[in-house]
Amino acid sequence: MNTHTPVGDQLLGSAVDALNQARINDELFHLTRQDIAFDLATEQMQKVRDFVASPGNILGSMSTKHGEIAEQVEVAVRNSHQALEEQLQDGSTFRATFEGVGRTAPEDYRIDGFDVQSKFINGTHNNLKAVLEHMDSYPNFGKDGSFYQIPKDTWQEIRDILDGKQVEKLKSSTIEAIKAKVAEIEQQTGLPFDEVVRPGVSDYSEVQWGKIDSTLDKHDRELAEKNDAKRAEIVDNHQPSLAEGLRATAMGAAFGGAFALGTGIYRKYRDGKNIFCGEFSTEDWQDVGLDSLKGAAIGGVSAGAIYTLTNYASMGAPFASALVTATxxxxxxxxxxxxxEIDLDEFTDLGLIVCAESAIVGAMTAAGQALIPVPVLGALIGSVSGKFMVAVAKNLDGKARKALQAKMEAFANQLNVIEQQILDRILAEFAALGDLTAAAFNVENNRQLFEASITLAQAYGVEEDQIIKNADDLDAFMTA
Known part of the structure; x- marks a missing residue:
């Protein structure tokens, strides 16, 4: 027995199927985690909506309530995006929090354990003035890792001024006053402005009372789009790949080589030579080694073909394994x-027998739950076997094709109308699979796998004349 038997191919098919299923299970696992993370993200944004829904509980007048609203948005948006990026399953590791912060404390919230004071004041100069006033009240703030956050657009305007860019609608005197405030902040803290004062996630206008609902809607859309992108990335990362195809090929090669080695040793043992008693000659070792190399080559090609069929032709592993055997x-x-070496009758008869396993698996797969009468099975299997032969034997001459077609018609003539309908349906399902051998042994799909197998063999020190490097070498191994 060797690895190009139906049993060997079915074992390879089961192993490849397990490899595919592991990838699918991992994809489902990460998609489920992403769904949970998205629910957690939307919960954070809902907290802001709940907060805004009770304006009486928000500090300040209607014209100043945006200060606390900005704080809520900052924490919620940061945490919601963190949930999506890190696939958080609960909020225990959120980096932004109000926990342990008094409502009138020097800080408004904490980010990564550092105190943060939010200053959302109208006007860039006024915003910097508010920062300095807070620093007067709390001299250590901004020096110990704590920092201020101001509106994103305000911070960008300051950054543009410091970079010497043209800023519209600001008088030169205002620009100079802003530069002076920045210098004062840096002088008091001894740190660069960008470390002490940082941009929030919101522009000044986005957190105003009349604008907050549309702002939250915008963030919800961004979260949904980001979640869709994350899900698409998960799906894309779990597509069949060259790397996994190489693992399948290597697995098949290892199985084929080991199986051939074992059967070779057993065959020599039956001939009266025990490997464990030092009875192998140089010729015996060469025979076993060559069989192992052939087994590895055939096992690798078979596993690669099964991997291609199951992943690119949407075919079940048993069907794919049977097709590889038939091919x-x-x-x-x-x-x-x-x-x-054989005549036409022997060729067609033996070919139908070789394809019988594939025909049975294919017929059962296509028939699904349909009840197939026992008397029909022989003719049906013969007909589908013929289909397999036509599909996999591309170099049949006209005489052989006619002989095969005649046998298929003879099988079909044995069926009554209802049985013929069953056969037609199965053959239609079979035809819908398209060119199976083209999918299994497609040059574009398998070229890189083939080239990589050559490199792998060379890395392991396989002699150059024993490595399959081209179609002729492959044909020699496949037909040996």
């Missing part, structure tokens, strides 16, 4: 037929 078997028979 290799018919390829060998075709070569024997072309060499004159």
């Amino acid at each position: 290799k078997g018919v390829a060998s028979l075709t070569l024997s037929y072309q060499r004159g």
Whole structure:
């Protein structure tokens, strides 16, 4: 027994299927975590809506309530985006928090454990003035890692002024006053302005009482778009890949080589030579080694083809494994037929037998839950086997095709009308799969896998004349 038998291919198919299923399960796991994270993110934004819904509980007049609103938005937006980025499952690790902060404390909230004072004042100069007034009241603020946050657009305007950019609608005297305030902040703290005063997530206008609802709607849309992008990224990261295809190929090669080695040793043992008693000659080792190399090559190609079919042709592992078995078997028979080693009748009969397993799996897959009468099975399997032969034997001559077609018609003639309908439906399902061998052994799909296998063999010190490097070498191994 070797790895190009139906049993070997089905074992490889099961292993490849397990590899695929592990990837699918991991995708579902991360999608579920992303859904939970998105729910947590939307909960943070809902807290702001609940806060705004009770204006009587917000400090200040209607014209100054935006100060506390800005604080709520800052914490909620930061935490909601953190939830999505890190797939948080609860809020225990949020970096922004109001916990442990008094409502009239020097700080308004904490970010990454540092105290933050929010200053949302109308006018850039006035905003900086408010920062300095707070520093007068709390001289250590801004020096110990604590910092101020001001409106995003206000901070950008200051940054543009410091960078020497043109700022519209500001008088030169106002610009000079702003520069003086920045210098004073840096002088008092001994730190760069950007470390002491940082931009918030909101512009000044976005947190005003009449604008806050539309601002929250905007943030909700951004969260939804970001979540969709994260989900798409998860799906994309769990698509079939070259790396995973290489793992499948390597797994198949390891299985094929080990299986061939074991059967080779057992075959020698039956011939009276025990490897453990030092009875192997140099020729025996060469035989076993060559069989192992062939087994590894066939196992790797088979696993790669099964991986391609299950992932790119939407085919179940049993069906894909059966197709790979049929492809290799018919390829060998075709070569024997072309060499004159078997005649036409033997070729078609043996080919139908080789394809029978694939036909049975394919018929059952396509039929689904339909009840197929037992008397029909033989003719049905024969018909589908013929379909497989036509699909996988691309180099059949006209005479062979006609003989095969005649056998398929003979099978079909044995069926009554209802049974013929069953067969037609199965064949239609089969046809819908398209060119199966093109999918399994597509050059574009498998070229990189093939090239990588050469590099792997060279890395392991396999002799150059024993490495499959081209189609002729592959054909020799497949038909040996």
